[in-house]
Amino acid sequence: MDPQPHMPSPLDRRRFLAGSFGTAGLVGAGTFTAGSLLSACSTATTPGSATGTTAAGAAVAAAGAAAGPPTDITSALAVPGSPGLVDEAVYQRRVDEYVRFATEKLDMESPTGVTAQLVRAHREPDFTWDTNAATVEALKESWDRFETWDDVRDFRVMFLLWMLALADGSTPSTTLSPELLAKTKRSTVDNRYRYDDPIPDGVVDNQVFLTENHIIIGLVTEYIAGKRFPTDTFTVTGLTGAQHAERSRQPILDWIDERARFGFFEWHSHVYMVLDITPLLTLVELDDDPEIVRAAGMALDLCLLDMAAHTHKGTYAASRGRSYKGDKMSARNENTFTANKFLFDDTDLPYVRASERATVCFCAAKRYRTPQVLLDIATAAQPGVVRERHGVLVDGGAPVTENPQAPYGLDFADPDQLPFWWSLGALGTWQTTDISLSEAKEHRLFEAGEMAQIKVLVDLNGGDPARVKAWTQANHAIVNFALASEANTYAWRGDNVTLASVVDHRFGEMSGQVHSWIAAIDADALVFTTHPVTPAKKTTDWSSDGKPGYWTGEASIPRSAQHERTGLHIYQPAWDETTDALLWAAFKYRPYTHAFFPQDHFDEVEQTGHWTVGKKGDGYIALWSWRAPTWREYDATVLATGGMTKPFDLVAEGGPDNVWVVEVGEKTDGDFAAWQQRITATEPAVERNTSGFVVRWTSPSSGEIAFGSTGPFTVKGETQPLADFPRHSSRFGTIDHLSKTHAVKSDTSKLQLDFDTMTRAVI
Numbered sequence: 001m002d003p004q005p006h007m008p009s010p011l012d013r014r015r016f017l018a019g020s021f022g023t024a025g026l027v028g029a030g031t032f033t034a035g036s037l038l039s040a041c042s043t044a045t046t047p048g049s050a051t052g053t054t055a056a057g058a059a060v061a062a063a064g065a066a067a068g069p070p071t072d073i074t075s076a077l078a079v080p081g082s083p084g085l086v087d088e089a090v091y092q093r094r095v096d097e098y099v100r101f102a103t104e105k106l107d108m109e110s111p112t113g114v115t116a117q118l119v120r121a122h123r124e125p126d127f128t129w130d131t132n133a134a135t136v137e138a139l140k141e142s143w144d145r146f147e148t149w150d151d152v153r154d155f156r157v158m159f160l161l162w163m164l165a166l167a168d169g170s171t172p173s174t175t176l177s178p179e180l181l182a183k184t185k186r187s188t189v190d191n192r193y194r195y196d197d198p199i200p201d202g203v204v205d206n207q208v209f210l211t212e213n214h215i216i217i218g219l220v221t222e223y224i225a226g227k228r229f230p231t232d233t234f235t236v237t238g239l240t241g242a243q244h245a246e247r248s249r250q251p252i253l254d255w256i257d258e259r260a261r262f263g264f265f266e267w268h269s270h271v272y273m274v275l276d277i278t279p280l281l282t283l284v285e286l287d288d289d290p291e292i293v294r295a296a297g298m299a300l301d302l303c304l305l306d307m308a309a310h311t312h313k314g315t316y317a318a319s320r321g322r323s324y325k326g327d328k329m330s331a332r333n334e335n336t337f338t339a340n341k342f343l344f345d346d347t348d349l350p351y352v353r354a355s356e357r358a359t360v361c362f363c364a365a366k367r368y369r370t371p372q373v374l375l376d377i378a379t380a381a382q383p384g385v386v387r388e389r390h391g392v393l394v395d396g397g398a399p400v401t402e403n404p405q406a407p408y409g410l411d412f413a414d415p416d417q418l419p420f421w422w423s424l425g426a427l428g429t430w431q432t433t434d435i436s437l438s439e440a441k442e443h444r445l446f447e448a449g450e451m452a453q454i455k456v457l458v459d460l461n462g463g464d465p466a467r468v469k470a471w472t473q474a475n476h477a478i479v480n481f482a483l484a485s486e487a488n489t490y491a492w493r494g495d496n497v498t499l500a501s502v503v504d505h506r507f508g509e510m511s512g513q514v515h516s517w518i519a520a521i522d523a524d525a526l527v528f529t530t531h532p533v534t535p536a537k538k539t540t541d542w543s544s545d546g547k548p549g550y551w552t553g554e555a556s557i558p559r560s561a562q563h564e565r566t567g568l569h570i571y572q573p574a575w576d577e578t579t580d581a582l583l584w585a586a587f588k589y590r591p592y593t594h595a596f597f598p599q600d601h602f603d604e605v606e607q608t609g610h611w612t613v614g615k616k617g618d619g620y621i622a623l624w625s626w627r628a629p630t631w632r633e634y635d636a637t638v639l640a641t642g643g644m645t646k647p648f649d650l651v652a653e654g655g656p657d658n659v660w661v662v663e664v665g666e667k668t669d670g671d672f673a674a675w676q677q678r679i680t681a682t683e684p685a686v687e688r689n690t691s692g693f694v695v696r697w698t699s700p701s702s703g704e705i706a707f708g709s710t711g712p713f714t715v716k717g718e719t720q721p722l723a724d725f726p727r728h729s730s731r732f733g734t735i736d737h738l739s740k741t742h743a744v745k746s747d748t749s750k751l752q753l754d755f756d757t758m759t760r761a762v763i
Contacts, residue, residue, distance in 0.1 A: 069758045070290035077284070077297045077367050077760070084749055084762030085369040095363045098342055099123065102354040102363075106130060108138035111159035112355040114176070118166035119364045121173035128173050136183045146187045149205045154214060155275070157191055157221040158282060159357065160184045164228065165286055166364065190235045193222035193244070196443050197236050204447045210422035212265045212484075213275035216255050220279035223248040224286050252283070252292065256299040258420065260740045260755035261408075263727055264303075265424050265484045267390035267502075268310060268318035270334040271327050274358040277303050277339065281361045284368045291758065297368055298753050298760050304370060305744065305751075307340060308378035309386045309730060310491055312498040313522045314340055314347025318491060319502035320515035321390070321484045325551040326543030328515055329596065329642060331523035333543075343370055344378035349523055371762045376746035377732050383493040385564060389725040389737050393486035394421075396429040396476035400469050404431045408738075415439060425482035427454075430469035437465055460582070477575040478583045481510040481548060488725040490562045496666040497521050497619035501567050504722040507559040507709075508574025510587065512548045516558055517567055519664050521619035524601035529623075529660050531555040531571050532590045536649070542640040548587075551596065555589030556656065561713035563720055566702040567662040570693050572709055592651055593658045594632070595623055599646035604672065608680040612650060618667035622679045626659040626686045626693075627652035659686050659695050669701070 070076040081088040099120045106129065107113025117129045136143070142160070145153035164184055167176040192199070195209040208214050226234075226245030234244055266272045280303065283296035310318035315331035327334050332349060334340075338356040341347055342363075362368075377383070392407060406412045412421065412431045418439055421432045437458065440446050446455035457479075461467035472479050483506070491500035501517040510533070520526035533548040533555040545552045556573035571593050577584040595612075599605045602614040612629060613622040631647035634640075641648075652658050661684050665675050684697035692709025699705055703716045712719040728735040733744040740755035752761040 070294050073288055073290050073293060076290040076293040078369075078762050080366070080369045082369075082762065084372055084751070086372055086375060088369070091369060094342055094345065095123070098338075098351060098359055099363050101351050102356075102360065103129070104354070106133055107355050108133045108135070109141060110355060111139065111142060111156060111163045112357050112360055114139075115159055115162045115166055115364070116355045116360050118163065118174055119360060121171065122166065122364075125171070131173065131175060131177075134176055134180060136177075136180055139180070139183075143183065143187065146191065149192070149203055149207065151206050151208050153191070153207060154193075154217045154221055155357075157188055157225065158217055158279060160188060161221065161224050161228065161286065162282065162361065162364070185229065188221075188225040189229060189232050189241075191221075191225070192236045193218050193225075193248075195445065196439070199444055200236070204444075204449070206448045210419050211272075211425075212423040213272045213279075215419050215423055216252070216276060217279045219248045219252045219255065220282050223252060223292075224282060227287065249289075249292065253295055256295045257740075257755060259299055259302055260742070260753075261738050262392055263388070263390035264306065265321065265391045267321040267388075267484070267487050267489065268306060268316065269320050269322040270316040270318075270331075270336045271320075271324055272322055272335070273303060273307060273316070274335050274339055274356075278358045278361055281358065281365060281368060285361065285365050293367065294758055294760060295755075298755065298758075300368060301371060301374070301751060301753060301760070302742070304343065304374050305377070305728070305742075306388075307336065308344065308374040309383075309388075309728070309732075310493070310498075310500065311340060311344055311346055311378040312493055312520055314344075314349055315498075315520050315523050315526070316340060317493075317498045317518055317520040317526075318500045319487075319489050319517055320513075321487060322513040323515040323552065324513065324543070324547070325545035325549065328518075328528070328551065329542070329598075331520070331526070337523075344375055346379050347523065371749065371751040373732070373744055373746050373749035373751045373762075376749055377730075377744065380732075380746070382495055384731055386489075386491045386493065386728070386730040387725045388489045388728050389486065390489065391484055391486045392424060394424060394426050394429050394431060394483065395485070396426075396431075396480040396483060397473065398431075400430050400473050406431070425480075425484045428472055428479040428482060429476070430473045433465050433469045433472065437463070437468065475575075475580050475583060477509040477573075478579065478587060480506075481512040481553070481587075483511075488723055490725075492562070492564045492664075494565075494619075494664070494666050496617060497621065497664045499562065499565055499567055499662065499664045501560045501562040501569070503560050503562060503713075505560070506557045507570075508556050508572050510548060510553070510555055510575070510589075511557050512553045514554055514557055516554060517560055517562075517569060517662070519567075519621045519623075519662055521602075521616045521621065524598065525614070525616040525619070525621075526601075527595060527597050527614070527621050527623055527662070529558070529569060529571075529593055529595045531558070531573070531593045531656055533587055535590065536634075536639050538638055540637070540640050542642040544640070550590075555587070558660070559707075559709060561707050561720065561722060563699075563702045563705065563713075563715045565664045566699040566705060568695055568705070568707045568713075569660045569662070570695065570707070570709055571656060571658045571660070572692050573656050589656060591656055592627075592653045593625075593656065593660070594652060595625070595629070595650040595660065596648060597623065597650045598642075598644055598648040600644040600648070606676065608676075609683060611680045611683070613676045613679060615672045620665040620669070620672055620675055622663045622665075622676070623650075624661040624684060625650075625652045626684075626688075627654045657688075657693075659684070659693055661695070661697060663699060663701065665701070675700075 102116040103120045114134045142156045169175045226241035230242040280296045280300045316336045338353045339358045342359045499519045518528045532550040534546045536550045558569040558571045560569045602616045605614040629650045629652045632649040632651045678700045687694040694708040696706045706714045735742045742753040750763040
């Protein structure tokens with residue numbers, strides 16, 4: 001199942017953005033083997049064991065540090081069981097639990113399902129499964145992706161490579177048919193890995209190449225496929241596998257270096273973080289290059305640090321650069337939920353997704369283990385405030401100039417840097433117009449289904465770069481809805497509730513997938529607001545929505561501020577029907593904002609004036625709207641309700657401009673009735689004038705707060721920062737913006753990463 005729906009809505013974000021058993025020769029003659037991959041897959045029985053390690057590897061592990069760039073594969077990462085890593089016996093118990101869940105049923109329709117069976121077969125000598133069910137016909141959906149040059153086939157390549165690595169023929173249960181192996185090899189060798197590779201005549205390639213996760217997946221699959229089949233000629237380019245591996249090696253290191261400097265552009269995406277994790281883990285486990293293995297392992301640490309710092313009862317509870325309705329209405333449906341539960345064990349909820357990509361890889365992993373400090377961060381008591389900065393600032397509304405200067409020594413005009421800018425979703429910014437149009441023309445990008453809609457907009461401006469620049473600048477609040485510009489995020493995590501926001505981010509502009517804020521008690525009892533573009537979709541499919549839609553994205557991003565347990569969110573669109581008639585016809589937004597407040601998942605929900613207050617267990621959430629909020633009733637035979645029977649859609653009619661105030665609390669703040677009385681005793685004071693809003697309120701936890709459409713955010717008279725956050729700041733450590741030295745620590749463990757010297761220490 002794909003991690004995101006593919007809906008044929010016009011001008012959606014992706015359309016705008018992309019725009020051994022007698023078979024050794026088939027499995028490949030590369031330098032990595034399934035034997036090396038799986039030698040540590042048998043269940044560990046002794047805590048701290050590190051079976052199969054060399055003396056050199058053990059020496060490194062004993063020191064707890066990887067001192068200097070690695071010179072051999074055994075020193076690339078601290079071996080499982082080393083001090084500073086998750087307890088190995090605990091880890092192996094988690095592997096057993098998940099693998100048995102994932103293999104209860106045969107899922108032969110995806111490479112991941114086949115891979116899960118192979119993982120268990122390597123772990124348990126007595127385990128058998130019907131390998132005859134793994135056929136070319138069963139995997140038809142994967143082959144169709146290749147034969148029709150469809151999107152997300154890069155995901156398929158990644159797991160076909162895992163399937164090949166694990167199907168070593170060492171036992172009947174690790175043996176796949178020669179026909180299946182041959183088909184798998186053919187698909188990887190025939191695949192087109194880059195947007196600027198040749199395109200066969202008559203072919204339109206619909207693969208999305210240029211988002212953050214697609215870039216690293218494409219590079220990793222090209223690299224690993226090239227190393228597995230080094231002497232084969234790859235059909236599209238005519239290069240050998242070895243040449244493909246060589247040309248993708250440095251770009252992989254560059255991508256990792258960018259994440260070390262800038263963080264993740266699709267920040268805290270509970271959809272796509274696992275699609276960064278999986279290719280990195282693929283490098284760690286399927287490659288033999290010590291530098292690549294260490295770099296990928298260190299980048300994987302960064303992924304898990306971001307997740308750990310925002311984990312609350314199994315929920316990846318943060319604002320998100322990219323999200324979908326199907327993932328955001330309950331943490332059970334988050335693409336990260338299974339991996340989060342497996343890694344951090346912070347929820348008693350059962351696994352939902354069998355054969356989840358990243359988790360299957362973690363179960364097969366020999367080399368990578370989670371640093372213990374990341375588990376400590378995820379499960380810490382009263383972890384408090386986390387502030388972070390992600391991405392690179394690109395202002396699509398800045399005046400058009402000749403030769404615009406890119407930040408940080410980057411270049412808007414360099415074709416080699418186009419993937420960087422497009423991975424920021426900067427296709428709709430005037431600064432990238434020249435290079436985007438020239439590359440699109442040279443490499444036939446506008447022919448693809450995901451890009452053809454954009455060509456319509458280009459053609460409206462005669463294909464003239466100067467006109468396109470002027471038009472995109474004038475309409476930047478609309479056309480840049482894919483832009484993942486620099487984001488400063490703030491979160492407060494308690495024991496029973498959490499609150500998180502992206503602060504002062506692209507105020508009033510449309511975003512196809514941004515999730516601006518969330519308050520969560522657990523996986524189901526969570527609250528957020530949006531300004532919808534479309535009405536609620538008439539479907540009983542709970543996951544179905546547009547991009548942007550009714551629950552997905554924002555027609556206008558609020559100006560948000562947060563101080564610990566108090567958040568303020570001002571909706572004030574920066575565009576309307578007078579901005580551009582064509583765009584208004586495509587993206588006409590709703591004249592209201594609304595909140596998701598699922599009453600079925602709370603113990604109590606009460607309304608007092610404009611306040612809606614909910615309790616579940618020992619966690620409390622209070623939400624106030626300047627415009628009167630009312631519950632919208634849904635007919636479950638017409639509109640999806642997700643199985644809920646009580647109203648969950650809290651609508652503030654009267655206009656697209658509104659102020660929402662949220663406060664969260666816990667039992668330690670007093671019993672619910674008393675807390676509710678303190679919250680609702682006063683309503684925020686709101687002034688609305690021609691320039692926007694001014695909001696003042698005395699919060700029980702924060703004291704006197706003031707905020708507005710313009711100006712500072714103050715708490716007790718003191719101005720609070722809304723920008724220029726560190727890369728990471730919490731009680732576990734501070735990582736400076738742009739620093740490539742990262743260190744976090746708990747009371748008992750520590751992780752140190754230096755991406756300049758490529759050193760890693762787990763203590």
